Amino acid sequence: MSLSNIFTISGSALTAQSMRLNLVASNIANAESATSSTGQPYRGRHVVFTAIPVSLDQPQVAGVRVTSVVEDTTPPVLKYDPANPLADARGYVNMPNVNPVEEMADMISASRSYQTNVEVMNTAKTLLQKTLQMGQ
Template identity: 60%
Template sequence: MSMLNVFHVAGSALNAQSLRLNTTASNLANADSITSSNGQPYKAKQVVFAATPMAGPGAQGVRVTQVVESAAPMRMTYDPKSPAANAEGYVALPNVNVVEEMTNMISASRAYQTNAEVMGTAKSLMEKTLAIGQ
């Protein structure tokens, strides 16, 4: 794999992890929202990744294929005085699990940082290679 392919692969990972971080931030920001823009409780979103061929032979990057809503059930809390309560007095809250989202954010942040370091190391190696040729 050429050094330029390293930049393509790491760059694709940076883009994917950036979207993952933004999605996680959106989930955390809406963790206690009773309604979203469509009038229903907010549904947690998850990013789906897939391998994608890159410029060189054997080089595989990553891309986001879609952002899907979580299939987890909504959290139900009893609050009969709420205007959003159903006939039994329960209010449907977002299906965002804050602990899982924080874990996801730490994982995405570390993956982003690692790929940024890969790009930095590749740049340093290219500079040293060029210095040898001078």
């Protein structure tokens, strides 16, 4: 595998983690939204990654890919708020199934993964520059 393939692999990871960060931001933004465009409470969404292993036949396609975006299947959280116009007969409002603490932890993990891949690319760039300087 050539050193330049590292940029393809890390680039695919940057794209995947960027999408993960966007979904985390969307989940946090809607954590207190009692209703969505469908009339139901917002459901948290998460990305599913697929690893593409390095093969000797096609080393340029290795990396990671976002396979799908799935909705969280946990039930909505019931919040007692009888003054809310969306409250049911018992005074409960269905709130999103988003836990801001878990989302923040996921955001930190995605951010660190993104930063790590940027460092991999910087290291590969430095190695390529050093290789070019060897002949001087």
